[in-house]
Amino acid sequence: MARSTSQLQPINDVWEWQLLGRCRDRSGIQFFHPDDDLGRISRRMREAAAKRVCDNCPVRRQCATHALTVGEEYGVWGGFSENDRTILRELGWQDALDRRGFADVTTLERRLMRARAKARKAKERREQGEHHSGRSGFDRRPT
Numbered sequence: 001m002a003r004s005t006s007q008l009q010p011i012n013d014v015w016e017w018q019l020l021g022r023c024r025d026r027s028g029i030q031f032f033h034p035d036d037d038l039g040r041i042s043r044r045m046r047e048a049a050a051k052r053v054c055d056n057c058p059v060r061r062q063c064a065t066h067a068l069t070v071g072e073e074y075g076v077w078g079g080f081s082e083n084d085r086t087i088l089r090e091l092g093w094q095d096a097l098d099r100r101g102f103a104d105v106t107t108l109e110r111r112l113m114r115a116r117a118k119a120r121k122a123k124e125r126r127e128q129g130e131h132h133s134g135r136s137g138f139d140r141r142p143t
């Protein structure tokens, strides 16, 4: 659909926040998972380091909003990893906006923590259930 001139926004304004990002002069490797690195631990460490950079970034809200809005598939954006964004899309994030219309990252972090705690408890209950019903992976039949 064509837009009227008043609706058009200069591209510079849309992307200007990126110039203020704390990651601007950092290696992209910290924020994006390299194809040749299949290790889960190194991935977690890299994501944690990237999130620490995002923590005090002045444009974190803009960055998170952008990634959630356009569905960025890869990398850490606004302090949220690929997995975080998948969960947030499932849980919903558009009701957690600040007055300027940007994602309220504190609320979203709390939402993620609650969802993960709930998933952990459900997993523990499943494992306890399996253990009590004798389906713990070991054959307990008498020999």
Ligand code: SF4
Pocket (backbone or CB within 6 Å): 018, 020, 021, 022, 023, 024, 031, 053, 054, 055, 057, 058, 059, 060, 061, 063, 064, 076, 077, 078, 079
């Ligand atoms: S929030 Fe993180 S990824 Fe986004 S611009 Fe800031 S440092 Fe970079």
